[in-house]
Amino acid sequence: MRILVVGAGIGGLTLAGFLKESSIEYDLIEKSSTIKSQGYSLCIWNNGRRILEKLGIAEAFDKAGCPVNYYCVRDGNGNLLRKYNLSNFYSEYGMAHTNISRTVLHTMLIDLVGEEKILFGINIKQIIQRSNKVKVTFSSGEEREYDLVVGSDGIHSEVRSKVFGQGIEKFDDWRVWYAWVDNSFKDRNTITEYIEPNEFVGMFDLKDKTLAILSAPVKHSIWDDVEHRKNRLKVAFKGQVRIGGFIDMLEDRDFIPSDFSHIKMKNIVKGNVVLVGDAAHGFEPHAGLGASMAMEDGYVLAGELMKVGDIYSLKVALRAYQDKRKKRVRIARNLTNRMRGWAFVKSRILRKIINAWMPFFPVSFLLNKYHRLLREEI
Template sequence: MKQLNIVIAGAGMGGLTTAIALQQANHKVHVYDKVSKLQPAGSAISIWSNGVRVLDKLGVGGAIRVVSGNLNQMSFRNKEGQQLTTFSLIPLYQEINESACPISRTHLQEVLLKAVGEQHVTVNNGVIGYEQGENSVTVLLSNGEKIKADVLVAADGTHSKLRNDVNNQVIERRYCGYVNWNGRIKYSPELAIGRDEWIQHVSDGKRVSLMPMGDDLYYFFFDVPLPQGSSAEKSQYKDELKKYFEGWSAPIQYLIDNFDPATTTRVEVYNTEPLPKLTKGNVVLIGDAAHATSPDLGQGGCLAMEDAWVLADELSHDNPIKQALTNYQTRRMDRVTDIVGKAYNKALITHGYKKQEMLDWYEELALETGENIRNGLKKTILGGVI
């Protein structure tokens, strides 16, 4: 395909990964974002092997590994701190020939931005709409400027407005039933965790997780099933969590006492049900704009990276642009629908909305050798695009 002029709306991990992939397909790419300064949402992310494979193909996998944590062991404990199961992830990595990379979102953004080139990213000037032409699209920017492009990639996240235009309807997000507090904390023996270990404490539909993210830091999160619309100021985070996790084990109490509310985020978790379509005309949706998912499978970022790879591949052939975008939709729809649906079902089980299945899961964890969980991870990873 000839060199295309492509505009990307949104400079998150999906938008930046897509920019790299399209640049490497020899297209002219520019990314616009409404924020005044690029700051990633959240503290860290686990990039599973299907996402890492995409990053390797794009030439940034090595840089990602340098600044990521080591994740070789997975463990589950109950609220009293009793071990339910612990097992190695190395057999999984050896079988699929790729590891996972838990990483600070700040480090991830820095690596991706460097690969794209800061001169190809404009902040404080977001995409607010578009006008479809016969064979092109006119992109409307918040500063009043209009830019003609061959393709507009909508990577504007879970609150995407462009997906409404693509689907000719308002797409409402679906509440997944729980609130998540997430942040980072420095290693301490009081956390009772290995340097390469991911621990999840689960009981009563609640969950506390600790995962190494590099730099001697751990990414933590708390999940609590709560009604939609609950809110709290940062000054209330510790009191909230002390109430919700009263009586839980000493490492959890240490975590609550020692995390910094100033660098901690509290979010209600939402997803979107499968969209009617991912493209219209010369506009295409990727990432959370296309398939916002709950984090219960750890695949949100990985799906965006897969999107980037498939879109760049389709725009590397000699098909007409609209046909290429339709092909992208065909290749992605089943995959993203499957992962979003499985993650939502897992959210309902984990957080007690399917109580018997939650209790069964706790019993299964106590008997788990690691084989079942590794096989589940393997199936998800091998369903990727590389």
């Protein structure tokens, strides 16, 4: 079997990492011309770590990451609304929830696969399916034929739009700006969220570094010019007392914008083309599950592909992959929506009501679904 994997991100590299141990031949293409990782940090729950364990890189991951012991929700003045202690997760699962630089995790996966296995600076121009083969034309004009094409090319996937259709990605009209800020703005081993109407700020501890994530409603179609970005952020986040402190310490270009969007598809297989990770089911990062889900996809798809033979067809394998992923992706999506529900609120009245209720939300409202994801078989 000959496979084309489009996109050397978290999901594509995980798939390639497992295929290394098989006789399946693959080409792995990446549109960036060099190793370029988005510079934010990723919260990885133990389901993602379990995949890294299977790949033999969990120890290196533990060393590089920062355990998250607490999750705090505060208002813009810093008043504590709710503090979740995650120690039960640690006693039950060992390593439970780790914050790691995306660049570091990405590099670990590249090292595992081998940089020389990645064909950088290549994009796809056309994908045509005929009689169980997929003919791909690359940006260079070269054509190749494959038994399977895997779209692991992220939330704005070109494989998805070329094969499954346009307009599947839905923008939420909330923009995020992330920036590395001074360590004095964080609480140790904690994710802290500061929430006000139309304003969300998250602080993530990464041992010697701190990532700030700022989010506010902005129409996706409105371009975010780098010039005067700081001043615009100060106005947009005027309800946040702490943020003024770090905004002034940074430059306009230190804040990197990205627009939230999501992908919801019934079928992630079409003929001999299959989607993995954000390309298949991208959701906003509120529950910190996108990267772990992409790694799970890579693991499950590799397992199915390795079973293909005389009595187990590729068609059956792809159907099994799609069916196996449905339930877990649904749980992760529900969790994401639940957490977005209290984080991204525009109305002042609704914000007041949620804030007043927040100390009384049963712990199970949030944590039981995580337990389900972590306990159940992947």
